Amino acid sequence: MAQIAESGGGDHGKGKGKKRAKKGSTHVDMTPMVDLAFLLLTFFVLTSTFSKPKVMPLAYPAKPKVNDPIPPKANNVTTFILADDKVYYYRGEFYPKSRPGENGPTELSEANFGSGENSVRKLLASWNEYVIKNKAELDKKLDKKQIADSTYENRLNKLTVEREAVKVLIKTDDKALCKSFIDLVDELKIASIGVIAPTELSAGEKELLKAKN
Amino acid sequence: MPKIKMPKGTPSIDMTPMVDLAFLLVTFFMLTASFRTAEPVTVETPSSISDKIIPENVLMVTLDKDGRVFFNLSDPEARKEMLNEMLQKYKIGLTEEKIEEFSFMSTFGCTMQELPAYMNTEAAKRASFPTQGIPTDSTKNELLDWLSFAATAAGNTGRTAFEKAKLKGGEPKMEDFKPKFILRVDSKTLYKDAQTVIDVFRELNLNNLNFVTSAEAIPVN
Numbered sequence: 203m204a205q206i207a208e209s210g211g212g213d214h215g216k217g218k219g220k221k222r223a224k225k226g227s228t229h230v231d232m233t234p235m236v237d238l239a240f241l242l243l244t245f246f247v248l249t250s251t252f253s254k255p256k257v258m259p260l261a262y263p264a265k266p267k268v269n270d271p272i273p274p275k276a277n278n279v280t281t282f283i284l285a286d287d288k289v290y291y292y293r294g295e296f297y298p299k300s301r302p303g304e305n306g307p308t309e310l311s312e313a314n315f316g317s318g319e320n321s322v323r324k325l326l327a328s329w330n331e332y333v334i335k336n337k338a339e340l341d342k343k344l345d346k347k348q349i350a351d352s353t354y355e356n357r358l359n360k361l362t363v364e365r366e367a368v369k370v371l372i373k374t375d376d377k378a379l380c381k382s383f384i385d386l387v388d389e390l391k392i393a394s395i396g397v398i399a400p401t402e403l404s405a406g407e408k409e410l411l412k413a414k415n
Numbered sequence: 416m417p418k419i420k421m422p423k424g425t426p427s428i429d430m431t432p433m434v435d436l437a438f439l440l441v442t443f444f445m446l447t448a449s450f451r452t453a454e455p456v457t458v459e460t461p462s463s464i465s466d467k468i469i470p471e472n473v474l475m476v477t478l479d480k481d482g483r484v485f486f487n488l489s490d491p492e493a494r495k496e497m498l499n500e501m502l503q504k505y506k507i508g509l510t511e512e513k514i515e516e517f518s519f520m521s522t523f524g525c526t527m528q529e530l531p532a533y534m535n536t537e538a539a540k541r542a543s544f545p546t547q548g549i550p551t552d553s554t555k556n557e558l559l560d561w562l563s564f565a566a567t568a569a570g571n572t573g574r575t576a577f578e579k580a581k582l583k584g585g586e587p588k589m590e591d592f593k594p595k596f597i598l599r600v601d602s603k604t605l606y607k608d609a610q611t612v613i614d615v616f617r618e619l620n621l622n623n624l625n626f627v628t629s630a631e632a633i634p635v636n
Contacts, residue, residue: 232434239437246444254449257597257625258465265617284606317634374606380478381602383609384461384626392464392634400613 260387263399276397280329281371282313282322282386283403284378285411289313289322289386293329298406310410315385322386326393332366337394362396369397375411454522455542456485458601463628470595472573474565475627476558476616477522480601482608483548485524486561493568494518500564501527509534524548527557551611559615566619569594599627 275295283290290310297303313322327334337358344354361367370390374383383400390398403411456479477485488494495518502509505527509517513534517523525533525546536544551558573592580587596616600609616624 232430236430236434236437239434239441243437243441243444246441246448250444250448255460255469255627256463256465256630257467257469257595258463258628259467259623259625262613262617262622262624264620264622323634374610376605376607378606379602380600380604380606380609381461383606384463384600384602384628387626388463388465388628388631 258384258387258391260398260400263401276369277365278367279369279371281373281407283310283373283375283407283411284382284386285375285415286377287379287382289315289382290411290414291322291325296404296406308406308410310414315382315389322389323392326368326389326395330368330393330395333361333364333368333394333396336361358394359396362394367397368393368395370395370399372398372400373403373407374400375403375408455524455544456483456522458599459603460599460627460629461602462631463626464631464633465628466630467625469597469625469627470591472569472576472592472594473597474562474569474594475522475597475599476562476612477524477599478601478604478609478612479548480603482604483524483546484551484558484612485522486549486558486565487522488565488569490569490572491518493565493572494520496568496571497561497564500568501560504560507531526550551615556615558612559618562615562621563619566594566621595625596621596623597625597627 279295280291280293281296290312292308292310295303295308297306297308299307313320313325315322317323340349340354340357340361343349344351349357363369372383372386387398454477456477458477458479471489473487473489475487475489477487479485488497495514498509498514498517501507502514507527507530509531513531517534520538523533523541525544526549529544529546533541533544533546549558549561550556570593573594577587577589577592580592598609598612598616613624616622
């Protein structure tokens with residue numbers, strides 16, 4: 203044991219008949235208490251969870267109803283396609299081979315989730331420069347308390363739907379993992395993209411994907 | 416040669432500072448600890464930069480990496496209401512005791528047929544209960560029923576909580592009391608599986624979803 207109070211016990215052999223009061227401090231054996239304290243400590247250390255989980259909000263488009271008017275075409279749309287563990291993208295509208303646009307038919311380019319060349323982060327940062335710059339100004343104003351929180355949010359919302367702002371469609375194939383989906387949405391949020399719509403792959407896109415693999 | 420004298424008696428070390436520290440840590444951990452509730456599935460959530468903390472009144476659908484669906488409703492009262500509606504709809508009986516127990520459970524996942532057996536399993540063994548999770552196929556979409564009853568029930572309890580908070584004074588926002596819809600997916604879940612669940616939400620016109628993620632540092636440009 204760590205420490206047991208025995209120091210007061212040496213009185214027997216010296217006896218001259220005189221009764222003497224015990225010398226030294228009275229030790230209380232604290233070993234069990236300390237044991238218990240450490241036991242509790244270990245228990246709490248192992249069972250406690252520190253960070254509450256966080257949530258990432260994402261609004262899905264409402265299910266289309268039968269009589270819904272055809273939505274107007276959005277400007278500056280980028281489509282990301284998650285297939286297996288790869289990310290492809292194309293900008294603007296989709297032009298199949300049979301009906302090529304001004305720059306020929308749509309081709310898929312590959313991106314990655316790193317932070318170097320061709321990474322989603324770099325690409326988005328350059329495409330969405332307009333919003334990022336304006337957002338930085340708004341942030342500054344908010345920091346200096348020149349605008350209220352609600353005005354800040356309103357303006358930010360307006361900013362992300364402007365003509366120059368990038369809007370993103372996310373499409374996934376059957377083998378895409380949730381991890382890459384969340385990673386992609388995360389990158390979009392880092393690039394302050396406000397309009398994100400997860401949608402289904404079209405037949406033309408599926409063909410392009412097949413050709414890629 | 417002179418012998419080396421060994422010190423007599425037990426050498427005593429002053430352990431007071433160590434004990435002090437130990438108790439300090441115990442107190443700290445006791446006060447800050449929030450306990451993990453027993454979950455029938457372990458889910459490794461992906462990470463994101465979002466710093467929004469998980470809200471109070473939630474409907475949470477969990478998908479494990481095999482695509483099995485589990486469900487959790489945070490409010491005990493709403494859980495009871497939801498379960499009663501479900502039992503009625505599927506004509507399945509449960510004892511009053513088990514209904515009470517259900518209202519204080521956390522995440523669960525089984526078909527309605529399996530529910531009585533699931534409830535009769537010991538709490539500790541429910542994690543290994545052999546089940547395919549809550550069915551979501553279009554012919555037998557039990558998740559849709561769970562969700563729709565849960566959304567109504569949680570909406571009701573949220574409203575009463577809001578009224579109570581209003582009576583107490585202050586200016587509570589209705590928005591804070593409305594049920595939120597949370598999706599907890601494993602990193603390795605196929606997005607296709609998540610999509611079937613998301614489609615169930617959208618079927619009920621619940622389009623504002625939240626994904627549970629673990630925190631990640633915001634990259635500095």
